Amino acid sequence: MKISLILCALLASSVAACKGGGSGPEATGSGTAATQAGPRSVTIWWAQWAPADGLQELGREYQKETGVTVNVHQIPWSSYQDQVFLNFGGDTTDFDIVVGDSQWLGRGATSKLYLDLTDWLPTVLDLKTIHPAALKYLCEYPSGTPHYFAAPCETDAVGFAYRKDWFEDPAEKAAFNKKYKRDLAIPSNWDEFRDIAEFFNRPKAKRYGSALLTGRGYDALVMGYQPFLWDWGGSWGDSNTFAVKGILDARPGADALQFMKGLLRFAPNDGSNMDYGKVLEAFTSGSVAMAMNYFAFYPTIVRSMGAKAGFFVVPEKDGKRFTSLGGQGMSISTKAPPARQKLAKDFIAWFLAKQNQERWITKEAGFTANVEILNSPAFMNATPYNKAFSESVGLMRDFWNVPPYNELLASAAQHLGEALDGAKAPEQALGAIAEEHERILREAGFRK
Amino acid sequence: MKHDAAAIRIAFVAPTLVFLIVIDLFPLLYNVFLSFTNAQLSSAAYDFVGTRNYSAVLGELASPRFQDALRTTGAFVVCAVAIELLLGFVLALALRDSFRGRSAVLSLLLIPMMLSPAVMGLFWNLILSAHNGVLNQALEVLGISGPHWLTDPHWKLPAVILVDVWMWTPFMMLIALAGLNAIPGYIYEAAEIDRASTWAVFRRITLPMTAPLLGLAVLLRCTDALKQFDLVMALTGPNDASTQTVSALLYQVTFAGQKVGLGGAYACVVLVVVIALASVFTRYLDWLAGKQGRSGQVAT
Numbered sequence: 001m002k003i004s005l006i007l008c009a010l011l012a013s014s015v016a017a018c019k020g021g022g023s024g025p026e027a028t029g030s031g032t033a034a035t036q037a038g039p040r041s042v043t044i045w046w047a048q049w050a051p052a053d054g055l056q057e058l059g060r061e062y063q064k065e066t067g068v069t070v071n072v073h074q075i076p077w078s079s080y081q082d083q084v085f086l087n088f089g090g091d092t093t094d095f096d097i098v099v100g101d102s103q104w105l106g107r108g109a110t111s112k113l114y115l116d117l118t119d120w121l122p123t124v125l126d127l128k129t130i131h132p133a134a135l136k137y138l139c140e141y142p143s144g145t146p147h148y149f150a151a152p153c154e155t156d157a158v159g160f161a162y163r164k165d166w167f168e169d170p171a172e173k174a175a176f177n178k179k180y181k182r183d184l185a186i187p188s189n190w191d192e193f194r195d196i197a198e199f200f201n202r203p204k205a206k207r208y209g210s211a212l213l214t215g216r217g218y219d220a221l222v223m224g225y226q227p228f229l230w231d232w233g234g235s236w237g238d239s240n241t242f243a244v245k246g247i248l249d250a251r252p253g254a255d256a257l258q259f260m261k262g263l264l265r266f267a268p269n270d271g272s273n274m275d276y277g278k279v280l281e282a283f284t285s286g287s288v289a290m291a292m293n294y295f296a297f298y299p300t301i302v303r304s305m306g307a308k309a310g311f312f313v314v315p316e317k318d319g320k321r322f323t324s325l326g327g328q329g330m331s332i333s334t335k336a337p338p339a340r341q342k343l344a345k346d347f348i349a350w351f352l353a354k355q356n357q358e359r360w361i362t363k364e365a366g367f368t369a370n371v372e373i374l375n376s377p378a379f380m381n382a383t384p385y386n387k388a389f390s391e392s393v394g395l396m397r398d399f400w401n402v403p404p405y406n407e408l409l410a411s412a413a414q415h416l417g418e419a420l421d422g423a424k425a426p427e428q429a430l431g432a433i434a435e436e437h438e439r440i441l442r443e444a445g446f447r448k
Numbered sequence: 449m450k451h452d453a454a455a456i457r458i459a460f461v462a463p464t465l466v467f468l469i470v471i472d473l474f475p476l477l478y479n480v481f482l483s484f485t486n487a488q489l490s491s492a493a494y495d496f497v498g499t500r501n502y503s504a505v506l507g508e509l510a511s512p513r514f515q516d517a518l519r520t521t522g523a524f525v526v527c528a529v530a531i532e533l534l535l536g537f538v539l540a541l542a543l544r545d546s547f548r549g550r551s552a553v554l555s556l557l558l559i560p561m562m563l564s565p566a567v568m569g570l571f572w573n574l575i576l577s578a579h580n581g582v583l584n585q586a587l588e589v590l591g592i593s594g595p596h597w598l599t600d601p602h603w604k605l606p607a608v609i610l611v612d613v614w615m616w617t618p619f620m621m622l623i624a625l626a627g628l629n630a631i632p633g634y635i636y637e638a639a640e641i642d643r644a645s646t647w648a649v650f651r652r653i654t655l656p657m658t659a660p661l662l663g664l665a666v667l668l669r670c671t672d673a674l675k676q677f678d679l680v681m682a683l684t685g686p687n688d689a690s691t692q693t694v695s696a697l698l699y700q701v702t703f704a705g706q707k708v709g710l711g712g713a714y715a716c717v718v719l720v721v722v723i724a725l726a727s728v729f730t731r732y733l734d735w736l737a738g739k740q741g742r743s744g745q746v747a748t
Binding site for chain 2: 082085086089111271272278287404406410413415417422423
């Protein structure tokens with residue numbers, strides 16, 4: 001009997017140990033913080049990257065000023081979305097503020113996961129000081145209406161990094177001039193881009209022309225295709241009627257996809273499936289002349305390559321020049337207790353103040369949406385990529401940000417990927433996307 | 449005294465039972481429950497929707513994406529398990545007899561099986577990279593231009609199969625080795641006396657006598673391969689049409705679509721299919737074992 005009692009006790013203690021031994025994100029969530037620091041802390045969830053480090057630094061400054069602790073909990077990009085929405089599935093969230101992707105706005109707003117900031121935001125921020133594109137895509141839902149579910153945090157856009165040292169090499173310049181009868185310079189349009197990519201593509205020397213965003217995991221391929229789609233005059237669909245067929249799969253979209261696919265001839269091996277990290281790695285390893293990526297990844301390039309790297313805005317096509325919006329807004333969880341929501345609002349208001357936005361731009365990839373700061377010489381000259389970023393902000397457009405955005409993304413990535421792989425012709429791939437997007441939008445009640 | 453013995457038995461069994469209930473049974477039953485709801489990933493609230501999710505899944509069975517996923521899964525299971533069986537059996541035959549360093553070779557061969565599939569998937573992702581992967585660099589030294597393993601649609605599935613074969617051939621080898629070692633030596637001695645050829649010995653003794661164990665190994669590998677997810681996730685991602693298995697599609701429905709209820713229904717249907725296939729195979733094994741028993745009786 002004694003033995004069985006001992007065994008039962010051992011079993012009970014091991015179960016108790018398991019229960020208390022979690023080391024997941026929840027272990028550092030606001031529940032813990034609340035226990036340790038009472039209501040004097042704000043927990044923010046964001047992806048693991050340089051801007052989140054910058055926000056944590058600002059949080060420390062906020063703590064010095066107000067005594068309120070700010071914990072920025074960073075989650076790897078690969079599982080960030082899943083972790084956030086799984087956490088929203090509970091009765092409370094482990095975060096008070098989530099810095100969510102622009103596409104999440106629809107789901108956050110309509111599922112009542114994000115606090116409605118419509119009445120509050122204009123009281124702490126002069127909305128006229130915010131770039132209209134950032135306000136539209138990062139804060140408003142539905143886009144273009146004065147309903148706010150997020151405050152601008154990190155504004156970002158797709159641009160290009162290039163090998164400045166190769167472009168400025170006299171021998172390369174002479175060779176380029178001889179072949180293409182013009183000077184080697186930053187490409188202003190996509191045809192010039194293709195020529196430069198072709199010129200620098202020397203696989204035998206392990207040197208390649210360009211690396212584009214083509215990864216199938218989350219949104220890399222869609223974000224990489226969008227500048228082509230819009231520059232060629234195409235569109236994901238009609239944002240009023242949600243019609244997709246006959247729009248996305250029309251000639252411009254297919255021609256854009258064909259052109260993008262053609263550029264993969266000048267990409268490194270595996271260039272048809274490169275996510276943000278792989279593009280960054282290909283460029284920093286010194287094997288690519290031009291690399292497409294979000295500006296927020298560029299501090300890494302400057303750190304590792306210094307003056308060898310330069311940056312430019314996406315090229316244009318027949319006068320059209322658009323780029324994919326990136327970045328995230330700060331949203332407050334409806335599942336955080338009211339006292340914590342109040343603390344979250346206080347922090348966001350502090351963050352949005354002009355003097356703190358000026359501090360924000362001093363952090364690595366701290367990209368503001370404040371127009372005055374964006375256009376200031378202080379910002380333009382702060383880093384080698386800020387000028388190109390500032391120009392890109394006015395060119396930003398976004399993917400669908402309706403609640404079923406993720407299904408739309410997955411469908412688009414799968415079929416675009418098939419086109420890049422050669423398994424489907426561009427027209428077929430876009431036709432398949434149009435078919436599926438209309439079905440998804442109809443099931444979600446958008447397409448009548 | 450009798451009472452104490454029963455308590456000890458319960459105490460020994462209890463941890464495993466509790467573990468199974470918490471880790472296996474509860475999630476399974478909860479999944480069945482969720483499959484009748486419209487539960488979403490980001491919401492704790494849900495409503496019962498009856499069999500609507502199952503109707504949707506059955507409707508999906510005829511859709512191109514499900515058919516493609518099914519075809520990919522089938523191709524993966526057949527190719528991977530067949531290659532593993534063949535290589536595992538050949539390795540077991542080679543390692544059956546004792547030789548110097550046999551234990552070391554055996555230990556080395558078993559290492560892949562003991563490693564985490566997710567970690568190995570990421571590891572192989574680096575090895576198979578056509579840009580800077582070790583494998584293609586090694587092939588280049590030999591004057592062979594390696595394929596784009598993870599980006600060429602014709603090579604993606606073979607790449608996943610290659611890694612699976614690398615991981616699970618040792619498992620087949622181990623079971624085949626156990627089967628080979630279980631064959632009594634006197635049968636081979638009798639065959640030698642009868643001057644049976646090597647091929648005849650293999651075909652009449654070795655193969656039939658290891659068949660039930662090999663069948664069991666095939667069953668275990670097939671049920672495991674039918675659920676293939678981790679390697680696909682790590683090597684090409686769950687959204688790649690060339691390698692999207694049924695489990696990867698299920699992941700996309702549940703996480704990309706955030707439809708937990710619908711994903712639950714998918715999972716239940718997949719589970720039923722796996723159980724049905726497994727039971728067919730088990731019956732076959734029983735039949736095989738019965739046949740061997742009868743022929744053994746006749747022989748004696």
